[in-house]
Amino acid sequence: MSERYRPEDLVSFVSRLFQGAGLAEDRARAMADTFVAADLLGFTTHGMQRVPINLDWLDRGETRATGEPRVLRDRPGTFSWDADFLPGPWVVHRAMTEAAARARRNGIAAATLQRCTHVACLAAYLLPLLEDGLVGLMTVSTPDERFISPFGGREAVFSNNPVAFCAPTSDAPLLFDVSMAITAGGQIARAAREGRRLPEACLKTAAGEATDDPDAMSTDPPGTVMPIGGLGHGHKGYALTLLTEVLSQALGGHGRRDAAGEGEANSVYLQVVDPRAFSEWDDYLAEVDHLLDACRQAAPDDPAAPVRVPGESAWRRRGQALAQGLAPYQGVMAAMAPWAERLGVEMPRAV
Structure with missing residues (x-):
């Protein structure tokens, strides 16, 4: 820690x-x-x-x-x-x-x-x-x-x-x-430094194939995100x-x-x-609160993982x-x- x-x-x-x-x-x-x-x-x-x-x-x-x-x-x-x-x-x-x-x-x-x-x-x-x-x-x-x-x-x-x-x-x-x-460029660079794969295939090789290898961005020609x-x-x-x-x-x-x-x-x-x-402050808050509460209350795919708001x-x-x-x-x-x-x-x- x-x-x-x-x-x-x-x-x-x-x-x-x-x-x-x-x-x-x-x-x-x-x-x-x-x-x-x-x-x-x-x-x-x-x-x-x-x-x-x-x-x-x-x-x-x-x-x-x-x-x-x-x-x-x-x-x-x-x-x-x-x-x-x-x-x-x-x-x-x-x-x-x-x-x-x-x-x-x-x-x-x-x-x-x-x-x-x-x-x-x-x-x-x-x-x-x-x-x-x-x-x-x-x-x-x-x-x-x-x-x-x-x-x-x-x-x-x-x-x-x-x-x-x-x-x-x-x-x-x-x-x-x-x-x-x-995925962000910082995450790709960090994965490459730490010698690990990305969580999913979010890159393309220079040949256009999907890959999870961060080193694909360092080839010549380079891959893409x-x-x-x-x-x-x-x-x-x-x-x-x-x-x-x-x-x-x-x-x-x-x-x-x-x-x-x-x-x-x-x-x-x-x-x-x-x-x-554009509106009264209380009306704005009521609307945005209602919207986000509706998201939180939506039935989750996994009961152990409730829906969160960004x-x-x-x-x-x-x-x-x-x-x-x-x-x-x-x-x-x-x-x-x-x-x-x-x-x-x-x-x-x-x-």
Whole structure:
């Protein structure tokens, strides 16, 4: 069992790492909040595991420590920014805060961001919206990466393109963060590192055959990830993947035609809605609560496994970690230790 740490100690530790690497305190704190929030929710492939690579990008100058996003378009309910390789988690945190403020004024707000360094876990950015009683939608793509093949094809065109959504309720929120691929790229990379097969055949070999071998992505030519729905129903995931690319890339006028050399830089679409602009708050809550209760009360396939609502497990996991301490995924603390030594930052103490 991994050692547990107080989440606030991990946030402080990660923030001091990023300050040591050259980020201002507010930017470093936004980075730390994002990565620790991801681990709290259980999205460990996109949480603190990504701290070392982000420090490396700063060290090599691939991420700009200073500067401001460039405003490309701005209207009362919409805006578009070019991050120009500023730290993705800080840029998205700032954009989500701005969009939330506009949504409270106008009822709804949307934004596109381009050339953010990798933004990691989308669900982490939605938590402040839930505290304010706002509905949030976010999708991200990576224009210079190709992992997902279109339905019927065996050559990659798309990145993994997660979509995250949140809606406040009277109890635990509706919250999800899902890739348009059957499995996320982080899960494939982790399985390859650990020398194990994937839970199911969600990849295609370069010859177009279904496989559960993560090493299929490392062949020459490489294999591909299948969209949601797989061999039989992947046309649905294919359509949704196109939707994410239009929202995150085409709306902002920057995408695959001009992203060569941008590596893991992300394009982002985010949208914030204030339910009070459309109905009374109590009516909104009554409707969403009724819907989710209907799901929970549906007869389960297995009586020992009641139907759950998306986000229930993550929310429960977060609550337990806040109360009992967070146990980082194996190897995560060890991977940050050399950076702590190099930057003169004391490692946090386990509880």
